[in-house]
Amino acid sequence: MLNKIFRIATRQSPLALWQAQYVQQRLMAAHPGVQVELVPMVTKGDIILDTPLAKVGGKGLFVKELELAMLENRADLAVHSMKDVPVDFPEGLGLVTICEREDPRDAFVSNLYNSIDELPQGAIVGTSSLRRQCQLSARRPDLIIRSLRGNVGTRLGKLDAGEYDAIILAAAGLKRLNLDDRIRQAMPAEISLPAVGQGAVGIECRLDDHELITLLQALNHADTDVCVRAERAMNTRLEGGCQVPIGSFAVLEDNQLWLRGLVGSPDGHQMVVGERRGPRENAVQMGISLAEELLDGGARDILRDVYQGQTPA
Numbered sequence: 001m002l003n004k005i006f007r008i009a010t011r012q013s014p015l016a017l018w019q020a021q022y023v024q025q026r027l028m029a030a031h032p033g034v035q036v037e038l039v040p041m042v043t044k045g046d047i048i049l050d051t052p053l054a055k056v057g058g059k060g061l062f063v064k065e066l067e068l069a070m071l072e073n074r075a076d077l078a079v080h081s082m083k084d085v086p087v088d089f090p091e092g093l094g095l096v097t098i099c100e101r102e103d104p105r106d107a108f109v110s111n112l113y114n115s116i117d118e119l120p121q122g123a124i125v126g127t128s129s130l131r132r133q134c135q136l137s138a139r140r141p142d143l144i145i146r147s148l149r150g151n152v153g154t155r156l157g158k159l160d161a162g163e164y165d166a167i168i169l170a171a172a173g174l175k176r177l178n179l180d181d182r183i184r185q186a187m188p189a190e191i192s193l194p195a196v197g198q199g200a201v202g203i204e205c206r207l208d209d210h211e212l213i214t215l216l217q218a219l220n221h222a223d224t225d226v227c228v229r230a231e232r233a234m235n236t237r238l239e240g241g242c243q244v245p246i247g248s249f250a251v252l253e254d255n256q257l258w259l260r261g262l263v264g265s266p267d268g269h270q271m272v273v274g275e276r277r278g279p280r281e282n283a284v285q286m287g288i289s290l291a292e293e294l295l296d297g298g299a300r301d302i303l304r305d306v307y308q309g310q311t312p313a
Ligand SMILES: NCc1[nH]cc(CCC(=O)O)c1CC(=O)O
Pocket: 081, 082, 083, 084, 168, 169, 170, 172, 173, 197, 198, 199, 200, 201
């Protein structure tokens, strides 16, 4: 029996707290005697709420403060939605565990309509995700996409106040917060290819904390881990930040990995898609080769347009 306290740095949105408490409970249940505390923090991403994320420096805004706390030994681990974790980590920190994935799909949420296809001409849909906007507009060019930020409760509040006819949220967040009944349509990957890592929770810590890393292995979910690795490998090879609509989604079927990828323009006019099937051992290689196929198939031009001249190799 270990008598040790580990500290989880966490944001304070209901979803972030749910995820931190989930890891806290699972870690204590797996290792009797281990104590786990939460260290609640405020990040820049929580403060800047009025601007689309792509414009204020991206998803890293939600993790920097948590990473600093670990580097300065004010906390030992951080729990992230894998979707929000940038591809690079600061020196000394790394992603050591990926927990079992919740529903990876995007959820169509509305008080009036049951699916995107039911929306009337010119309906207003709330999302600040370029990936969701791209795929919605490709299917329904008539829709008006309006920005939507804030935590899950805030976004639902804006829908209920009548600011939108429908909004798109991650099914995983709604399910974790017991808001499943708000989901009108869990959108299949064919309609909305999810974001890299969507629905999965990952754990970051100091790479020299061998004791913690060993304890965390009990929470790792091998199948989710391999899927998210393939998705992240694709994203890394694309060198796409969050200014580009990118979807990447892997599933396992009898130990065969099926990885699908998408790069598009925000208006949905351009969309490059591809897929790979192969043994799970090849997850990372499949992600890289799919990214290269997408780049050659038009994604390089889309990325170039977005970044104006900074061509990925
Ligand atoms: N970008 C914010 C964010 N990060 C993770 C989730 C949901 C849970 C998940 O994907 O793990 C959400 C909300 C949303 O996209 O609706």
